[in-house]
Amino acid sequence: MALSPPPVSLARLAAWLAPVTRLAGDRRTAALLLRTVAGILGSGSLVCRQIAAFSPSAGAHDACRAADPAHAHG
Numbered sequence: 716m717a718l719s720p721p722p723v724s725l726a727r728l729a730a731w732l733a734p735v736t737r738l739a740g741d742r743r744t745a746a747l748l749l750r751t752v753a754g755i756l757g758s759g760s761l762v763c764r765q766i767a768a769f770s771p772s773a774g775a776h777d778a779c780r781a782a783d784p785a786h787a788h789g
Contacts, residue, residue, distance in 0.1 A: 723753040723756050723757050723760075725749065725753060728749060728752060728753055728756070729749055732748065732749060732752060735748065736748055736749060
């Protein structure tokens with residue numbers, strides 16, 4: 716199952732990174748910084764989506780705990 720990375724709003728990200736990108740020196744370096752941060756955020760969101768796709772629901776945690784004597788409360 717191939718998931719595509721979720722979109723990152725470059726306009727909002729550019730506004731958030733403006734204090735840092737002003738120090739970048741030129742527009743190409745600032746654009747590279749912006750795209751790099753957008754890629755990192757997008758890949759992190761993709762990893763979280765992949766983990767969430769295969770994680771058990773929160774309600775199943777108690778059933779697993781009851782079935783595993785190592786985690787039983789007593």
